[in-house]
Amino acid sequence: ETGVTQSPTHLIKTRGQQVTLRCSSQSGHNTVSWYQQALGQGPQFIFQYYREEENGRGNFPPRFSGLQFPNYSSELNVNALELDDSALYLCASSLDSGVGEKLFFGSGTQLSVL
Amino acid sequence: AQSVTQPDIHITVSEGASLELRCNYSYGATPYLFWYVQSPGQGLQLLLKYFSGDTLVQGIKGFEAEFKRSQSSFNLRKPSVHWSDAAEYFCAVEDTGGFKTIFGAGTRLFVKA
Numbered sequence: 001e002t003g004v005t006q007s008p009t010h011l012i013k014t015r016g017q018q019v020t021l022r023c024s025s026q027s028g029h030n031t032v033s034w035y036q037q038a039l040g041q042g043p044q045f046i047f048q049y050y051r052e053e054e055n056g057r058g059n060f061p062p063r064f065s066g067l068q069f070p071n072y073s074s075e076l077n078v079n080a081l082e083l084d085d086s087a088l089y090l091c092a093s094s095l096d097s098g099v100g101e102k103l104f105f106g107s108g109t110q111l112s113v114l
Numbered sequence: 115a116q117s118v119t120q121p122d123i124h125i126t127v128s129e130g131a132s133l134e135l136r137c138n139y140s141y142g143a144t145p146y147l148f149w150y151v152q153s154p155g156q157g158l159q160l161l162l163k164y165f166s167g168d169t170l171v172q173g174i175k176g177f178e179a180e181f182k183r184s185q186s187s188f189n190l191r192k193p194s195v196h197w198s199d200a201a202e203y204f205c206a207v208e209d210t211g212g213f214k215t216i217f218g219a220g221t222r223l224f225v226k227a
Contacts, residue, residue, distance in 0.1 A: 004157070033213070042118075042204050042217030043158070056213035090157055097213055100146050100165055105157030 004093050004106035012112045013081050021076040021109045025093030031055070032074040033103065034066060037088040049074055050097040086113045116141050118205050118218035126224040127195050135190040135221050137205030146208035147188045148215065149179055153201045161203075164188065175199070200225045
């Protein structure tokens with residue numbers, strides 16, 4: 001059973017550029033959540049995808065968007081990058097989207113915006 | 115709105131000593147509470163969770179946590195800390211919608227020999 005994998009592990013972009021981060025969920029999981037973890041902070045919820053539909057969204061602007069594919073892998077896209085977007089981006093998959101589902105996290109993508 | 119407070123930014127404990135990490139939450143109903151651990155360069159791993167029932171919850175790696183509704187607390191404990199426990203620990207509560215987990219700012223644990 002493979003765990004949650006994210007790519008790339010590190011990324012450097014400049015302000016104004018666009019970035020795509022990828023996540024392969026754990027086998028059998030149909031739900032993917034994305035979190036942003038700024039340095040010294042806890043993870044902040046960006047959004048969740050359940051069976052290819054956005055299932056909930058945190059307090060992030062529309063330039064943060066996502067996709068979930070039929071195999072339940074997912075992408076996080078960020079347009080018009082800002083310096084404050086520099087953070088560790090974590091993907092977490094779960095068996096379902098119900099209350100109390102255990103989240104399985106990937107190791108994250110460290111994004112630096114210069 | 116739901117929130118989680120971890121009052122201690124960092125804690126240093128001697129190896130073999132006991133550990134308690136504090137967590138306070140703000141939530142209107144019965145909360146779903148979690149403790150996660152994050153080692154450097156890694157994602158988060160679930161240590162334990164509380165939904166209902168027995169207020170003392172056992173987790174992995176010898177950790178336990180106690181839910182105290184009267185104090186709105188969910189403190190994490192371990193009787194004897196090992197050097198490998200050095201990591202960042204996050205307390206979290208699940209939002210009422212069930213799709214969002216709200217994390218505290220974390221407590222960094224240092225273990226000294």
